[in-house]
Amino acid sequence: DAGITQSPRYKITETGRQVTLMCHQTWSHSYMFWYRQDLGHGLRLIYYSAAADITDKGEVPDGYVVSRSKTENFPLTLESATRSQTSVYFCASSESPGDPYEQYFGPGTRLTVT
C-alpha cells in the first residue's frame, strides 16, 4: 500500500520487555520522525532521521533507540519498557528539509506497558 504505515497498531507489553515499533513509507522521503503523544503535551519528538544511517535525538529520546538501514524503514525500539512509555506513537516522513515543508503521519501505535 502507498503511504506511511505503522505496525503493530496496538501493543500491550510488560515492564522490562523490549518492544519494537515499525514504520514504513513508500514515498522515498529522506526525513523520518518518531513522536509520542500524551495528554496535555501534544506531540513530542523522540528521534528523527535525515537519511539512511543518519539519526539524531529529539526532545524526549531517553529509553528509545532507532535505526535506519533503509530509506523506507525507521523502527523505534524500547530497550526496557517502563510504564511512563505508555503512549501513542506516531511516525512521520517528509520529502524535503527546506522551509516550508510538511510532514505526513502514520496512523499511530497505541502502546500500553503494564
Next chain:
Amino acid sequence: AQSVTQLDSHVSVSEGTPVLLRCNYSSSYSPSLFWYVQHPNKGLQLLLKYTSAATLVKGINGFEAEFKKSETSFHLTKPSAHMSDAAEYFCVVNHFSGGYNKLIFGAGTRLAVHP
C-alpha cells in the same frame, strides 16, 4: 526558540455556528506555521499552512487561518461548524536547528460540536 501556545484545551460549539481556535506563537525569525487535525483514533492530517505568502490561508473543509505578526497569532476559524469537525486540532511551528527542520506542536484543542 520557537514555541506555540494553544489558548484553549477544549472548545464546544453548536452545529452551524462559527469556530475559533486560538494559537499564539513565539519565534526568533519569520516562522512557518501549520494547523493539523486529528480525528478520533486516526493519524494527523494537515489542514493548512502559512509560508510567508498571503497572511490569510485557506485550508481544507472550509477552515482558514490568519497570520498576524503584530499579535504573534495564527488563529483557526470556520464560519459554520459541522458535526464532522469534532476532532483535536494542533497548532504547529517550524523550528530550524542544526541544519534540520523540526515541527514543534502545541498541546492541542479538542473541538466538540453539538447538534
